[in-house]
Amino acid sequence: MPHHNCVSLVPLFSQLTESEQATIESIVHRHHYQAGETIFAAGDPMDALMIVASGQVKVFQLAANGKEQLLYLLTTGDFDGETALFSQANHNSFAQALMPTQICQINRPEFQRLMQKYPTISLNLLNEFGKRLTDLEKRTTKTATTSVESRLADYLVETAAQFESQNFKLPLKKKDLATYLGTTPETISRKLAELEQRGIITQTGSKQIQINDESALELL
Amino acid sequence: MPHHNCVSLVPLFSQLTESEQATIESIVHRHHYQAGETIFAAGDPMDALMIVASGQVKVFQLAANGKEQLLYLLTTGDFDGETALFSQANHNSFAQALMPTQICQINRPEFQRLMQKYPTISLNLLNEFGKRLTDLEKRTTKTATTSVESRLADYLVETAAQFESQNFKLPLKKKDLATYLGTTPETISRKLAELEQRGIITQTGSKQIQINDESALELL
DNA sequence: CGCGAAGTTGACACGCCTCAACTGCAGTGG
DNA sequence: CCACTGCAGTTGAGGCGTGTCAACTTCGCG
Numbered sequence: 489m490p491h492h493n494c495v496s497l498v499p500l501f502s503q504l505t506e507s508e509q510a511t512i513e514s515i516v517h518r519h520h521y522q523a524g525e526t527i528f529a530a531g532d533p534m535d536a537l538m539i540v541a542s543g544q545v546k547v548f549q550l551a552a553n554g555k556e557q558l559l560y561l562l563t564t565g566d567f568d569g570e571t572a573l574f575s576q577a578n579h580n581s582f583a584q585a586l587m588p589t590q591i592c593q594i595n596r597p598e599f600q601r602l603m604q605k606y607p608t609i610s611l612n613l614l615n616e617f618g619k620r621l622t623d624l625e626k627r628t629t630k631t632a633t634t635s636v637e638s639r640l641a642d643y644l645v646e647t648a649a650q651f652e653s654q655n656f657k658l659p660l661k662k663k664d665l666a667t668y669l670g671t672t673p674e675t676i677s678r679k680l681a682e683l684e685q686r687g688i689i690t691q692t693g694s695k696q697i698q699i700n701d702e703s704a705l706e707l708l
Numbered sequence: 709m710p711h712h713n714c715v716s717l718v719p720l721f722s723q724l725t726e727s728e729q730a731t732i733e734s735i736v737h738r739h740h741y742q743a744g745e746t747i748f749a750a751g752d753p754m755d756a757l758m759i760v761a762s763g764q765v766k767v768f769q770l771a772a773n774g775k776e777q778l779l780y781l782l783t784t785g786d787f788d789g790e791t792a793l794f795s796q797a798n799h800n801s802f803a804q805a806l807m808p809t810q811i812c813q814i815n816r817p818e819f820q821r822l823m824q825k826y827p828t829i830s831l832n833l834l835n836e837f838g839k840r841l842t843d844l845e846k847r848t849t850k851t852a853t854t855s856v857e858s859r860l861a862d863y864l865v866e867t868a869a870q871f872e873s874q875n876f877k878l879p880l881k882k883k884d885l886a887t888y889l890g891t892t893p894e895t896i897s898r899k900l901a902e903l904e905q906r907g908i909i910t911q912t913g914s915k916q917i918q919i920n921d922e923s924a925l926e927l928l
Numbered sequence: 929c930g931c932g933a934a935g936t937t938g939a940c941a942c943g944c945c946t947c948a949a950c951t952g953c954a955g956t957g958g
Numbered sequence: 959c960c961a962c963t964g965c966a967g968t969t970g971a972g973g974c975g976t977g978t979c980a981a982c983t984t985c986g987c988g
Binding site: 929930931932933934935936937938939940941942943944945946947948949950951952953954955956957958 | 959961962963964965968969970971972974975976978981982
Binding site: 661662663673674676677678681694 | 965966967968969
């Protein structure tokens with residue numbers, strides 16, 4: 489099996505020359521996970537940056553009552569685990585592979601050396617953090633202030649934008665989509681049925697969605 | 709009126725020598741705001757780092773339906789506006805002074821020069837971003853998965869920890885506390901009354917809270 | 929002292945969660 | 959290749975938490 493190149497996938501390193509990237513590639517540790525496997529769990533020591541080379545990873549937290557909250561869905565080129573690459577700390581979330589997934593890791597000391605050597609990396613990291621903060625702030629506001637219907641509509645519009653198509657397949661199980669939107673699978677099911685009945689969307693296959701009236705979705 | 713020193717207040721610059729800090733202090737722009745005044749609004753161009761020298765600032769978003777979500781409460785030494793110190797962008801939130809407040813600002817180009825000159829600043833910034841992300845992730849999970857009662861209890865415990873006392877004054881109006889916790893003033897009022905009736909807390913004065921049974925609060 | 933904002937309390941409605949039963953689908957092994 | 963099993967998704971009935979609206983009280987400040 490050919491080794492997937494991780495480093496070149498990540499915007500984090502994109503300003504570096506090819507030979508610099510190759511150097512980094514050589515200090516990376518590779519792992520493979522099967523669908524359903526746990527990559528890290530809350531409480532684990534956080535000592536490496538994790539890059540998704542291929543596959544799909546869900547990052548989530550568990551509340552005290554056992555309820556799950558999906559925080560991020562990582563695909564090729566995404567990374568996580570940076571939050572405590574500076575100070576020693578433990579993970580406060582879980583990461584689980586949703587399909588066969590290749591992961592590359594760079595452990596803390598090595599990553600810190602890289603940041604010192606190539607200051608552009610910290611700038612990229614800062615930018616990425618900024619994006620995530622902005623995104624999370626928006627999500628927090630949405631979940632706290634609007635109805636499930638709005639949030640779902642919003643999600644559909646955003647997802648269509650990502651796929652650049654009004655007809656797409658949900659990248660998540662409805663169960664996971666529910667925890668992402670802060671609701672339950674039952675409610676998702678009902679709201680989708682309602683949107684379909686109103687003619688705003690059509691559910692062609694399982695997870696296959698066709699948006700008929702985007703403007704209707706946008707005004708919630 | 710004596711100029712408050714901003715730079716030395718902020719952990720961001722704490723590794724620098726006094727003379728370096730003094731240099732930075734000299735390029736800072738000062739502003740004064742009265743209670744209720746808007747510091748920036750969503751849509752404004754974001755071109756400066758804002759440091760709170762004294763006073764209190766609330767940072768919030770407005771949802772499409774007009775509802776408010778309190779994101780951060782900034783006090784002396786806190787800063788904001790960094791998210792787009794790298795790429796040009798607009799604010800997506802509002803900032804409003806809650807009392808007479810001194811603000812120091814460093815605009816983008818100057819801040820960028822500083823970061824180049826003193827790499828320690830970007831590391832500190834990275835750390836701060838990490839903390840905020842972790843905090844926001846936790847809050848998102850809480851609001852999405854637990855009841856208002858839990859969230860309020862949690863908030864009380866955390867606030868008591870900050871004040872290092874079981875008897876403290878809420879630093880916010882209940883109205884704002886409500887938007888922070890993703891609920892309404894009425895519900896806050898009722899839940900506090902309920903906690904008091906259960907003997908878990910006592911409300912001595914307006915906004916004055918006395919925690920009687922912290923462990924009861926902790927298990928929601 | 930008096931005004932306006934903040935906070936309280938009650939009645940009410942409704943969105944959404946819960947629980948449970950049923951259906952559909954995919955993977956597995958006989 | 960088809961039954962078997964288990965999980966994903968659907969649908970229904972019911973109840974609870976919390977938002978809403980309105981009236982009243984209290985607080986804070988000029």
